[in-house]
Amino acid sequence: MGEAPAFLVDDLQNEPLNGFELKNGTCKTTTTIGDKTYVIGGADDGTLSIEVQIFDRSRGEWVHPTVHGIKPLSCKGHSAVLLKDRILILKKGSKPDDQIWFLEFDTQYVRQLQNNFGNAVVVWSKGVTGNAEKPIVISGPSGVGKGTLISMLMKEFPSMFGFSVSHTTRAPRNMEKDGVHYHFTEKSVMEKEIKDGKFLEFASVHGNLYGTSVEAVEVVADAGKRCILDIDVQGARSVRASSLEAIFIFICPPSMEDLEKRLRGRGTETEEQVLKRLRNAEAEIEQGNSSKIFDFILYNDNLEECYEKLKKLLGLDGFVTASPKSAPREIILPMNHSLSKIDDKIIINCMSSELEKESKNLIMLDVSSLKGGAPGRTRRLDFQAVSSFSDGLTGMDQFS
Ligand SMILES: Nc1nc2c(ncn2[C@@H]2O[C@H](COP(=O)(O)OP(=O)(O)O)[C@@H](O)[C@H]2O)c(=O)[nH]1
Numbered sequence: 001m002g003e004a005p006a007f008l009v010d011d012l013q014n015e016p017l018n019g020f021e022l023k024n025g026t027c028k029t030t031t032t033i034g035d036k037t038y039v040i041g042g043a044d045d046g047t048l049s050i051e052v053q054i055f056d057r058s059r060g061e062w063v064h065p066t067v068h069g070i071k072p073l074s075c076k077g078h079s080a081v082l083l084k085d086r087i088l089i090l091k092k093g094s095k096p097d098d099q100i101w102f103l104e105f106d107t108q109y110v111r112q113l114q115n116n117f118g119n120a121v122v123v124w125s126k127g128v129t130g131n132a133e134k135p136i137v138i139s140g141p142s143g144v145g146k147g148t149l150i151s152m153l154m155k156e157f158p159s160m161f162g163f164s165v166s167h168t169t170r171a172p173r174n175m176e177k178d179g180v181h182y183h184f185t186e187k188s189v190m191e192k193e194i195k196d197g198k199f200l201e202f203a204s205v206h207g208n209l210y211g212t213s214v215e216a217v218e219v220v221a222d223a224g225k226r227c228i229l230d231i232d233v234q235g236a237r238s239v240r241a242s243s244l245e246a247i248f249i250f251i252c253p254p255s256m257e258d259l260e261k262r263l264r265g266r267g268t269e270t271e272e273q274v275l276k277r278l279r280n281a282e283a284e285i286e287q288g289n290s291s292k293i294f295d296f297i298l299y300n301d302n303l304e305e306c307y308e309k310l311k312k313l314l315g316l317d318g319f320v321t322a323s324p325k326s327a328p329r330e331i332i333l334p335m336n337h338s339l340s341k342i343d344d345k346i347i348i349n350c351m352s353s354e355l356e357k358e359s360k361n362l363i364m365l366d367v368s369s370l371k372g373g374a375p376g377r378t379r380r381l382d383f384q385a386v387s388s389f390s391d392g393l394t395g396m397d398q399f400s
């Protein structure tokens with residue numbers, strides 16, 4: 001049982017409204033789900049950092065949940081709306097790319113963490129507008145050409161794809177840069193971070209530890225790009241079992257002889273490492289072909305042909321890189337706003353905003369097609385400006 005200011009308990013008991021903003025100047029909101037009230041907002045130490053506490057009404061006590069995910073930066077205030085398995089948080093006066101957040105309390109990922117950590121768990125996930133697509137997981141034995149194919153894709157479509165930079169305990173190769181190819185790290189540091197739940201997946205591969213941090217995937221989504229993960233079969237299996245929706249592609253060599261030639265030709269490994277990678281390759285190819293993990297298997301015989309097939313399955317064949325569209329209009333939610341919810345539409349009534357000059361004082365946030373969520377960002381949010389309800393919600397401007 002944790003300590004929390006007594007006045008909050010009184011406030012909670014008197015004001016059980018969802019999304020209610022406590023009027024005691026602490027910039028907190030409360031959201032009640034069953035016998036639990038989630039109190040979200042400024043810490044009691046006077047800072048505006050966003051903390052989460054749960055008041056268990058049936059037991060009359062405070063619960064301090066384990067909070068996962070990268071939490072939102074402090075803000076001057078926020079409003080909250082309860083959705084099915086998460087609370088939508090709209091930050092006031094924050095930048096457009098930092099104003100929509102979700103606190104998940106009953107999603108698949110939360111339940112998974114709850115099983116691992118055994119107490120109350122909540123997870124933050126930022127909301128991103130637009131149509132960012134599912135991440136792509138690429139696996140295959142060492143030397144098959146994964147890195148080469150990924151580089152080709154990122155070079156041809158720089159604004160479309162972003163690479164998930166893994167952590168590894170292996171030593172950097174000559175041309176590899178820390179933070180670009182990998183986050184090169186100490187084993188003890190990485191093990192501690194794994195224990196703290198910072199990794200989406202991890203595996204021991206060819207004698208070293210490799211892992212994808214939640215942050216690695218989130219920074220790509222934040223940049224509005226589609227995330228590419230280059231991970232081994234064990235990692236792919238873990239991601240498949242996680243709640244991160246992705247497309248899984250396995251790259252196969254034409255033969256073991258070709259694989260050996262490529263691996264030796266690359267000249268980055270010692271003889272001992274080459275032999276270890278070749279030994280592991282047989283089992284990886286076997287699993288890649290037989291397991292149900294992968295949606296697609298591509299043979300990388302002729303590089304150009306394989307690349308064309310990869311583009312085709314990603315829907316990029318014949319894709320002409322379009323001239324950049326005019327930047328989407330951005331809106332900043334005003335400090336002074338109120339919320340209501342009609343089915344899957346959140347109506348934000350702006351008391352004072354730029355939009356008022358255009359006599360558009362309502363913003364509608366459509367949450368009907370939300371995708372993704374923790375670990376990773378929550379995608380497919382759609383903002384629209386509405387003049388008033390008398391419009392019948394027609395004639396709306398798209399903001400995403
Ligand atoms: N599970 C997992 N595997 C990874 C990760 N990053 C890289 N790998 C895999 O680790 C293996 C070795 O990678 P690396 O040492 O860069 O050698 P390469 O495969 O020869 O390029 C490859 O199968 C990668 O796909 C990760 O974050 N998680």
Ligand SMILES: Nc1ncnc2c1ncn2[C@@H]1O[C@H](COP(=O)(O)OP(=O)(O)O)[C@@H](O)[C@H]1O
Pocket residue numbers: 140141142143144145146147148149262263265266300301302303304306
């Ligand atoms: N289709 C291909 N034919 C011949 N060589 C290839 C082909 N694809 C990749 N390579 C070469 O094989 C080596 C290993 O490729 P790389 O992309 O580093 O593999 P991985 O990332 O899977 O370990 C590199 O020297 C690369 O230039």
